[in-house]
Amino acid sequence: MPKYLITGGAGFIGSSIAEALLAEAREAEADKPIDLSPIALRTLLDRISDGSTLAVDSDLDSIDGFLEPSNEINLYRIVQESLSNVLKHAQARSVHVRLSRLPNEVELTIRDDGRGFDPLQLDDAHAFGLRGLEERGRILGGRLVIQSRPGNGTTVLARFPTTQRPTA
Numbered sequence: 001m002p003k004y005l006i007t008g009g010a011g012f013i014g015s016s017i018a019e020a021l022l023a024e025a026r027e028a029e030a031d032k033p034i035d036l037s038p039i040a041l042r043t044l045l046d047r048i049s050d051g052s053t054l055a056v057d058s059d060l061d062s063i064d065g066f067l068e069p070s071n072e073i074n075l076y077r078i079v080q081e082s083l084s085n086v087l088k089h090a091q092a093r094s095v096h097v098r099l100s101r102l103p104n105e106v107e108l109t110i111r112d113d114g115r116g117f118d119p120l121q122l123d124d125a126h127a128f129g130l131r132g133l134e135e136r137g138r139i140l141g142g143r144l145v146i147q148s149r150p151g152n153g154t155t156v157l158a159r160f161p162t163t164q165r166p167t168a
Contacts, residue, residue, distance in 0.1 A: 041079065045097060048083055055094040061101040066162040067140075074136045075108065075160070078144070081133055082110045082156045090114025090154060105142070108158040116148045 041060050049056040067075065079097065086095050092114030100107040130146055133156065137144025142160030 041076075041097070041099065044079070045083075048087070052087060054087065054092060056097065057094065058097045058099075060097070060099045063099065063101050063106050066101060066106055067160070068163045071140050071160070071163060074139050075106070075158075078108065078133055078136050078156070078158060079110065081129055081136075085129055086110075086112045086114060086154075090116075092153065104162055106160050106162060108156070108160075110156040111153065112155075113153045116150050116152045116154055118150055119146070119148055 042058060045056045045058050048054065063072075083095065083097075086092050090112045092112040095110065095112040098107075098109040100109075133146065134144050137158055137160070140158075140160040141163075142158060144156065144158040146154065146156050148154035
């Protein structure tokens with residue numbers, strides 16, 4: 001399994017507001033069922049975009065009925081943690097979030113245009129969030145890959161098997 005490093009950095013002006021919104025959302029939704037409808041995810045993305053200088057673009061399929069509620073929570077947390085990393089570390093101008101419903105799996109892609117990092121450099125103190133993302137991927141029974149290079153941004157790609165059939 002590749003190792004990852006997120007180096008520290010001041011981020012950019014406005015990120016503290018978006019980070020506060022993410023923290024507030026995490027606390028408020030800690031044990032509640034998560035609505036993973038495109039509207040709910042779009043609302044989260046809009047809150048982040050409105051509270052920062054980050055341009056957020058998305059392409060969101062409905063995955064209603066495709067995942068168990070506990071798996072929806074883990075997928076939502078992957079989105080939150082990934083966006084938190086973008087805000088805190090990437091110094092990105094934009095991020096694209098794509099959630100796709102495939103025949104037997106759900107695919108999540110989060111791609112930013114930030115500064116990236118060298119995956120071969122691992123600093124345990126700075127890789128905690130990335131390990132959490134990978135663990136959530138395992139909990140979902142899928143695979144989560146983080147691709148990055150200095151100067152070329154970062155991509156989080158996750159694929160998870162569906163656990164339910166969609167409701168009619």
